Amino acid sequence: MHKTKQISSVQNSLVKKILLLKEKSRERKKSGLFIIEGHREIQLALKGGYEFETVLFHPELMSEAETSTLFANGSSAVDFIEITKEVYQKLAYRQTTEGILAIVKSQSSLxxxxxxxxxxxxxxxxxxxxxxxxxxxxxxxxxxxxxxxxxxxxxxxxxxxxxxxxxxxxxxxxxxxxxxxxxxxxxxxxxxxxxxxxxxxxxxxxxxxxxxxxxxxxxxxxxxxxxxxxxxxxxxxxxxxxxxxxxxxxxxxxxxxxxxxxxxxxxxxx
CATH class of the missing domain: 3.40.1280.10 (SPOUT methyltransferase, trefoil knot domain)
Known part of the structure; x- marks a missing residue:
């Protein structure tokens, strides 16, 4: 796993994008992206063949090694970003999801x-x-x-x-x-x-x-x-x-x- 960068500010543009994807159905449909939060949910999405774009993790709850293991068989094109506690608390829907969330591409449901x-x-x-x-x-x-x-x-x-x-x-x-x-x-x-x-x-x-x-x-x-x-x-x-x-x-x-x-x-x- 190659960590591309760290985010420490809640004003970061990616943080704002994630908040929009969480809150606005129109934004999810327009971009073809959505947010997954939690270790178990991410595991099931990987099993379901979903394509991950970006993974964000808070190392105090989900270490880099644990994150790497979770995506050991996943796409090498995924961007991995370490986030601070403040950013995680801003993004997390609930505080018991092991410190990990991801931006994922939606699949067709026609x-x-x-x-x-x-x-x-x-x-x-x-x-x-x-x-x-x-x-x-x-x-x-x-x-x-x-x-x-x-x-x-x-x-x-x-x-x-x-x-x-x-x-x-x-x-x-x-x-x-x-x-x-x-x-x-x-x-x-x-x-x-x-x-x-x-x-x-x-x-x-x-x-x-x-x-x-x-x-x-x-x-x-x-x-x-x-x-x-x-x-x-x-x-x-x-x-x-x-x-x-x-x-x-x-x-x-x-x-x-x-x-x-x-x-x-x-x-x-x-």
Whole structure:
């Protein structure tokens, strides 16, 4: 590892650039860059084949040797910069991320890029999720279940929002995840002969009575709005998780997890 320079001022132009990338979705989309913070998250991004541009480390928390080891098999074109405690505290989203963050190039997430090598895929579709915490939780569930893909229909936030990266614990980098409009996603699923199962209250059957053994997409909407009519009209079968209390819905990530692992159980998940 060749350390190119040190940064000790919070007024440094690179520091200002990083702050913009963290705070502004428009800047991330415009530049094709985003920020990763934390040892585990960076490990997963490396595993996911992401290209790193710049790595910044605070030696009191993450030594040069540890940083070098982390990127031992990474690109030699990465710039490594040592930063002071003051700079790190200015940049860090949280203070428990081992003193390392990086500027990384985003990957394409177009629906047209989605490859499904499994002939009998199990896919999660989330329509218009807005809360980064929910998206992160959905991605963690998808990772735990080793789903073939996650599709975000009508996305309301970009995938590289720092809150999504944090709440997904880096699973955003290892899931097979793409985005598209609802109509595009429905057309894609139908063209691939993937059955659509919508989580909905009306015209639904108990989820344990639904057969998820063939190629399936489990579709969930927001807690506030549910799924659009376009999804409900395209559904092979609406499914419901029976409630025994006073409310008629659960957090979307909890509902998705229940449905996904029922599908995995039917597929002899062990």
């Amino acid at each position: 629906l047209t890029d989605l490859q499904l090598p499994n002939k009998n895929p199990l896919i999660l579709v989330a329509e218009a999720p807005e809360k980064p915490g929910n998206i992160g939780a959905l991605l963690r569930t998808a990772d735990a279940a080793n789903l073939d893909a996650v599709i975000i229909a009508n996305p309301r936030t970009d995938l590289y929002n720092p809150n999504i990266i944090r709440s997904s614990v880096g699973c955003v980098f290892t899931n097979n995840i793409v985005t598209g409009s609802t109509s595009e996603v429905i057309e894609f699923l139908k063209n691939k002969n993937i059955n659509i199962y919508c989580a909905a209250l009306s015209a639904s059957e108990n989820y344990v009575e639904t057969n998820f053994k063939s190629a399936s997409a489990i579709v969930v909407g927001t807690e506030a709005d549910g799924l659009s009519k376009e999804w409900l009209n395209s559904s092979k079968q609406n499914v419901i998780i029976p409630m025994q209390g006073e409310i008629d819905s659960m957090n979307v990530s909890v509902s998705a997890a229940i449905l996904i692992f029922e599908a995995k159980r039917q597929r002899d998940f062990k």
